[in-house]
Amino acid sequence: xxxxxxxxxxxxxxxxxxxxxxxxxxxxxxxxxxxxxxxxxxxxxxxxxxxxxxxxxxxxxxxxxxxxxxxxxxxxxxxxxxxxxxxxxxxxxxxxxxxxxxxxxxxxxxxxxxxxxxxxxxxxxxxxxxxxxxxxxxxxxxxxxxxxxxxxxxxxxxxxxxxxxxxxxxxxxxxxxxxxxxxxxxxxxxxxxxxxxxxxxxxxxxxxxxxxxxxxxxxxxxxxxxxxxxxxxxxxxxxxxxxxxxxxxxxxxxxxxxxxxxxxxxxxxxxxxxxxxxxxxxxxxxxxxxxxxxxxxxxxxxxxxxxxxxxxxxxxxxxxxxxxxxxxxxxxxxxxxxxxxxxxxxxxxxxxxxxxxx
Amino acid sequence: xxxxxxxxxxxxxxxxxxxxxxxxxxxxxxxxxxxxxxxxxxxxxxxxxxxxxxxxxxxxxxxxxxxxxxxxxxxxxxxxxxxxxxxxxxxxxxxxxxxxxxxxxxxxxxxxxxxxxxxxxxxxxxxxxxxxxxxxxxxxxxxxxxxxxxxxxxxxxxxxxxxxxxxxxxxxxxxxxxxxxxxxxxxxxxxxxxxxxxxxxxxxxxxxxxxxxxxxxxxxxxxxxxxxxxxxxxxxxxxxxxxxxxxxxxxxxxxxx
Ligand code: HEM
Numbered sequence: 001x002x003x004x005x006x007x008x009x010x011x012x013x014x015x016x017x018x019x020x021x022x023x024x025x026x027x028x029x030x031x032x033x034x035x036x037x038x039x040x041x042x043x044x045x046x047x048x049x050x051x052x053x054x055x056x057x058x059x060x061x062x063x064x065x066x067x068x069x070x071x072x073x074x075x076x077x078x079x080x081x082x083x084x085x086x087x088x089x090x091x092x093x094x095x096x097x098x099x100x101x102x103x104x105x106x107x108x109x110x111x112x113x114x115x116x117x118x119x120x121x122x123x124x125x126x127x128x129x130x131x132x133x134x135x136x137x138x139x140x141x142x143x144x145x146x147x148x149x150x151x152x153x154x155x156x157x158x159x160x161x162x163x164x165x166x167x168x169x170x171x172x173x174x175x176x177x178x179x180x181x182x183x184x185x186x187x188x189x190x191x192x193x194x195x196x197x198x199x200x201x202x203x204x205x206x207x208x209x210x211x212x213x214x215x216x217x218x219x220x221x222x223x224x225x226x227x228x229x230x231x232x233x234x235x236x237x238x239x240x241x242x243x244x245x246x247x248x249x250x251x252x253x254x255x256x257x258x259x260x261x262x263x264x265x266x267x268x269x270x271x272x273x274x275x276x277x278x279x280x281x282x283x284x285x286x287x288x289x290x291x292x293x294x295x296x297x298x299x300x301x302x303x304x305x306x307x308x309x310x311x312x313x314x315x316x317x318x319x320x321x322x323x324x325x326x327x328x329x330x331x332x333x334x335x336x337x338x339x340x341x342x343x344x345x346x347x348x349x350x351x352x353x354x355x356x357x358x
Numbered sequence: 359x360x361x362x363x364x365x366x367x368x369x370x371x372x373x374x375x376x377x378x379x380x381x382x383x384x385x386x387x388x389x390x391x392x393x394x395x396x397x398x399x400x401x402x403x404x405x406x407x408x409x410x411x412x413x414x415x416x417x418x419x420x421x422x423x424x425x426x427x428x429x430x431x432x433x434x435x436x437x438x439x440x441x442x443x444x445x446x447x448x449x450x451x452x453x454x455x456x457x458x459x460x461x462x463x464x465x466x467x468x469x470x471x472x473x474x475x476x477x478x479x480x481x482x483x484x485x486x487x488x489x490x491x492x493x494x495x496x497x498x499x500x501x502x503x504x505x506x507x508x509x510x511x512x513x514x515x516x517x518x519x520x521x522x523x524x525x526x527x528x529x530x531x532x533x534x535x536x537x538x539x540x541x542x543x544x545x546x547x548x549x550x551x552x553x554x555x556x557x558x559x560x561x562x563x564x565x566x567x568x569x570x571x572x573x574x575x576x577x578x579x580x581x582x583x584x585x586x587x588x589x590x591x592x593x594x595x596x597x598x599x600x601x602x603x604x605x606x607x608x609x610x611x612x613x614x615x
Contacts, residue, residue, distance in 0.1 A: 012577075071577050078573060084564040090605070097554050145552055154549065184402040221547050268602040276479075298480045298546050309549045337551060348538070352531035355443065356523025 012072040019076050022108060026101035035095060037149040038105040043332075044148035053110065053143075057118025065256045068108075069115025077109045106146055113139045130350030137343025140336055148333025156311065160184040164284070168328055180286045181306055183326060187280040190319035192272035194220060195228055195249055199261070202269045208265065212237050215248075215267060225320060229249040232259050233266050252316045272318060279310055279324040295326070306330050360412055361422075367405035373589075374398030375433060377455045379384045382446050395437055395449070402430050419479060425463050427484040427590030428491070435492055443528065451495050453567040482543035494599065497568070497592050498603065504588035515581070526588065530568045538559050543613040556605065562596040567591035 009148030030036070041049065056065050067073075084105060089097045098101050117135040120128055126242030153178065166182035169175070197217050198207045219231035229248035234239065243259055249269040259267040280297035283303045293301040300309045307329045314321035331337075378394035385391070406426060409417050417423035436452025439445065503522045507515040540561065541551040552558060571587040597605075 069571065075570065075574050075577050075579075078566055078570050082563060082570060085559055085563045085566060088554065089556065089563055092554075092556060092559075300546065300549070307549065329550050339552070341541060344534060345538055348531040348534035351527050351534070352439075353442070354527070356520060356527045357524075 006147075012076065014071070015073045016076050019073070019080055019105075019108065022103045022104050023080065026099070028102040033100075036100045037098075040150075041147050042150045046150060049147055053114045053139075055332070056111065057114045057121075058103040059118075061119055061122070066115060066119070068111050069119060070112075071116075073108075073112050073114065077105065077112055080105050081109060085313045095321035106142070110139060110142055113142070130347055130354060133350060137340045137347055139340075141340025143342065144333040144337035144340060149331070151333060152329065152331040154330075157181060157183060157328055158323055159183050159279075159281075160323045160324065161185050161188055166309045168333065171327075178350070179328065181303060181308075181328065182284045183280055183308070184282040185324055186282060188277070188291075188313060188324040189280070189323055190313065190321065191275040192228075192276040192319055193275050194222055195270045195272045197232060197247060197267055197269050199228060199265055200258075202260075202264055202266055207270075210265065212234065213261060227256075228269065228272055229257070230269065230321040234259065234261055234267055236261075251318065252320075257266065274318075277310060277313060277319075277324075279326070281308070282327075295302045305332050305334070307334075361409070362526075363408075364405060365464060367401055368464065370461065371398040371402040371405075372453075374401065374455055375456070379446075379450045379453055382440075382449060395433070397531055399430070399433060399437075402433075406430065418481070418484070422463050424484055425459045428518075429459045429463075430489055431484065431488045432459075432491060433489065436495075439492070439528065444523070445499075446498070448492075448495060452492070455491060473610055480544070480547065482539050486499050486536055486539045486543060489539070489567045490599070491534045493532035494595065495535060496525050496532060497588075497595055500525035501528060501589050501592040503587045508582065508585050512524050515585075522585070522588065523572075526571055530565070530572065533561075533565050533568065537565060557598070560594070560602050564591065564594045564598050566587070567594050 015305045038187050057115070058063050084096055084102050087094050092146055095108055113314040117132065117139060120131055120135070124132070154171040156171060157165055157168040157179075159165040162185065162240075164182050164184045166179055167176050168179050170177050172284045197215055199204060199213060200217070201208050214235050214237065216233045218233075221229040227248050227250045229246055231244070233242070233249045235243075241261075243261060246257055247267055247269050248254070248257045249271050254269070276296060278294050278299075280292075280294050280299070282292045283301065283306075284290040285304065288304065291303050293294045295310045297302045297306055297310050300307045302308075309327040310324070310345060311327040311328065312325035314323055374394050375398040378391045378398060380389040382388075406417065409426075409501075417426060432452045433456050436448050440449045474568075500522055503518050503525065507518045507522065510557050537558075540558065544553065544555075544558070545551040552586055567587060571584060571591065574584045574587070
């Protein structure tokens with residue numbers, strides 16, 4: 001443990017100084033030029049960075065660059081990353097994600113990681129597989145998620161039933177862009193849970209627990225184009241009072257109805273909650289064939305390098321919504337990111353299997 | 359077959375599992391515990407299969423149905439980990455947490471009809487939560503061992519250090535699997551595998567803390583300082599798991615329902 005005592009201490013002080021200097025330089029850059037804009041590493045800049053990383057990893061180990069790949073630097077960089085993430089976790093509005101100090105720390109971490117992996121790859125033995133899967137996998141994932149995301153695009157697109165739309169709202173810039181994909185919405189379909197009947201305080205409108213009243217609902221009405229309604233029988237355990245009548249939560253065209261129990265409380269119906277919603281669409285591309293399918297939450301449709309997600313609908317109309325809102329995501333670095341995730345998965349199996357043995 | 363029969367299957371499985379745990383501690387031969395725990399798993403699996411046939415779809419749509427899978431996987435993965443690493447207490451722990459989920463399902467049966475919101479209806483939900491529960495167990499044990507090593511004699515610390523490393527490596531494997539599954543789920547549900555959501559950020563912070571432990575153990579730093587990373591990591595893990603919803607920063611998080 002202590003065999004490397006003094007020498008180790010000296011190197012880690014040098015390295016700590018370097019990392020702190022870079023972070024301070026980042027802060028200065030931030031003050032002068034404003035936040036880090038990831039657009040500056042858009043293709044081809046990110047490809048150039050990748051090339052530099054790979055060349056650096058392949059350089060002979062005794063060069064100056066290799067000093068950026070030491071374990072003591074790794075420890076300091078992981079700590080810096082931890083501290084910056086901690087600030088983000090405590091103060092999300094801190095803007096750390098888009099700051100120069102964070103971007104430069106990320107850059108140093110990637111450099112260190114690629115050099116570490118490169119060094120081990122040069123003298124590769126089979127028992128290093130777990131190490132390589134974890135470190136190379138993390139490099140690939142962090143590169144794709146950091147440098148690669150500059151090339152990605154995210155858009156919202158609202159499409160009315162029976163119509164075709166090709167304009168989307170760019171989520172990063174807020175501008176309306178014309179996209180190389182167009183969507184025809186054939187049908188929007190939604191199922192709702194039948195809403196619960198609740199007792200509410202008439203003045204505040206809040207639901208309140210009431211143990212004295214027994215509420216029985218029957219004759220549920222639940223058709224398209226009608227607000228859900230139920231015939232309610234309410235009886236009071238203590239006083240024996242009984243009331244009955246229709247209750248409905250109402251919708252965009254029909255008023256709500258409540259059943260009064262006392263001056264203060266009444267039975268009302270909650271708004272229906274969505275069970276599932278889906279859109280039947282046909283996607284047309286500028287080039288290439290069109291593709292039909294159904295999208296719903298957790299089940300996007302993939303068309304080339306685009307993924308189309310069910311995002312929203314006309315909340316006021318619920319299941320009678322005449323349009324559907326999609327989120328379109330374009331990420332050319334998605335495949336590498338998945339490869340990185342897959343490598344890390346297998347890497348974590350090796351962590352499990354090998355445990356802490358050296 | 360329906361939920362009404364659950365109590366019989368659950369009781370049988372629990373009796374088998376708990377006797378398996380007892381056998382684990384009582385007998386030298388693993389034969390008895392293997393038999394009992396496997397029999398419990400078969401009983402529990404039969405219920406899932408029969409329920410599946412009765413429902414005509416995989417039982418994954420309600421909170422109660424998800425708990426059914428936790429109860430099942432916790433025992434399986436806990437037992438597999440035992441087979442690899444011989445940590446008996448982990449089998450006891452998994453069985454206990456599994457029993458808690460079973461008990462909730464028995465005591466609050468109305469949950470079977472309350473449905474999950476669309477974003478939670480994902481095949482990633484169950485494995486994601488299961489590995490986090492197991493990571494929690496490993497890191498909890500590592501924390502206890504680290505505190506004993508920190509406050510005990512140096513001979514004690516020497517004896518414990520290999521086990522501590524082991525627990526952290528295995529725990530980190532579960533944490534990594536959890537965060538990666540979370541990423542794949544997030545991609546399917548809202549288009550981004552990473553969006554710096556508050557819960558994601560805290561999961562990353564936790565992983566970083568344990569990575570720091572692993573790497574500084576190899577870097578020849580003082581053992582005392584290095585060992586302190588483990589309890590600190592555990593506090594961070596607890597914040598990730600339970601505390602995030604209470605942070606003011608959590609307003610608007612996709613993970614707080
Ligand atoms: C998923 C994340 C990571 C995991 C699971 C991981 C795991 C490990 C393990 C198990 C070792 C010891 C391997 C062995 O000796 O065979 C190790 C060594 C090392 N790791 Fe990592 N690590 C991760 C991320 C990182 C990062 C982010 C860095 C740097 C920024 C890094 C830098 C290093 C270095 C420099 C070594 C020593 C390498 C050597 O001696 O050749 N690791 N890591």
